[in-house]
Amino acid sequence: xxxxxxxxxxxxxxxxxxxxxxxxxxxxxxxxxxxxxxxxxxxxxxxxxxxxxxxxxxxxxxxxxxxxxxxxxxxxxxxxxxxxxxxxxxxxxxxxxxxxxxxxxxxxxxxxxxxxxxxxxxxxxxxxxxxxxxxxxxxxxxxxxxxxxxxxxxxxxxxxxxxxxxxxxxxxxxxxxxxxxxxxxxxxxxxxxxxxxxxxxxxxxxxxxxxxxxxxxxxxxxxxx
Numbered sequence: 001x002x003x004x005x006x007x008x009x010x011x012x013x014x015x016x017x018x019x020x021x022x023x024x025x026x027x028x029x030x031x032x033x034x035x036x037x038x039x040x041x042x043x044x045x046x047x048x049x050x051x052x053x054x055x056x057x058x059x060x061x062x063x064x065x066x067x068x069x070x071x072x073x074x075x076x077x078x079x080x081x082x083x084x085x086x087x088x089x090x091x092x093x094x095x096x097x098x099x100x101x102x103x104x105x106x107x108x109x110x111x112x113x114x115x116x117x118x119x120x121x122x123x124x125x126x127x128x129x130x131x132x133x134x135x136x137x138x139x140x141x142x143x144x145x146x147x148x149x150x151x152x153x154x155x156x157x158x159x160x161x162x163x164x165x166x167x168x169x170x171x172x173x174x175x176x177x178x179x180x181x182x183x184x185x186x187x188x189x190x191x192x193x194x195x196x197x198x199x200x201x202x203x204x205x206x207x208x209x210x211x212x213x214x215x216x217x218x219x220x221x222x223x224x225x
Contacts, residue, residue, distance in 0.1 A: 039140065045184070047183045047184030048065050048066065048067050048070070048183055049065070049184045050063075050064070050129065050131065050146065051064045051066075052129060052180060053202040053204070054150065054202070055107075055204055056174075059110060059111060059120045061080065061108045061110065062107055063078065063080070063104075063106050063107075064103070064105045065105075066186065066187065067102065067186070068101065068102050068103065069102070070133040070142045071141070072136075072141060073141050073142070074097070074099060074134065075095055075098055075133070076098055077093070077095050077131065077134065078095075078106075078129070078130070078131045078132075079093045079130045080108050081129075082110060082121070083124070083125070083126055084124065085122075085123040092108045092109070092110070098133075110124055124150055125150050125151070126150065129146055129148060129180070130143070130145040144183045146180050146183065147159075147180065149180070150177070150178050151176070152175060152177065153172075153173065154168075155167060155168045157177050157201055159179050159180070159181070164196075166179065166210050166212045167210050167211055175203055176204040177203050178202045179200070179201050180202075181198065184198070185222060189219075191218060194225060195225045198223060199222075200221055202221065
């Protein structure tokens with residue numbers, strides 16, 4: 001019996017290590033990736049205001065999140081997903097430290113870079129933006145997601161869900177536009193609730209004149225009902 005004791009102790013030790021590893025792994029996974037827990041409910045006036053503004057060449061999108069008021073949030077995960085003409089999906093993920101921050105801004109490349117050489121994804125027309133706010137332990141507090149529509153050389157700018165349309169007075173040349181829901185309104189807007197939208201139209205240059213029938217606006221490019 002004694003000659004088997006070392007093997008028994010070894011087996012028990014391995015079992016304990018495995019159980020500890022599984023416990024730590026499952027706890028970490030639950031803290032960081034569980035999107036199904038109870039989330040913070042924000043009043044409409046406290047929701048963040050998100051925008052994606054294309055650059056003049058259409059290769060980058062300037063992501064800006066303003067009016068960050070999620071209680072106890074210390075970090076924000078962001079994920080930009082978009083579709084290529086051949087059906088492939090590409091993504092641009094990232095994480096931002098929100099310590100003493102009420103605004104976040106980052107320039108996102110639709111393509112890739114290696115050793116100073118750039119490859120740009122051409123023909124992108126639609127995609128999605130998701131942001132997740134987490135506390136210091138990685139617990140998910142709030143999540144927002146929207147689809148965006150990237151267009152150029154058209155007179156009608158439409159949201160992916162087709163609920164919103166901005167009609168330009170004339171067809172512009174060389175300007176890229178993104179139409180998307182913005183989650184909330186800019187901080188200067190004095191609107192406590194909205195039945196539709198809000199939607200934003202963001203241009204790589206000055207937004208040409210146009211109209212959005214049936215919609216109110218808080219700025220020249222932000223619309224709600």
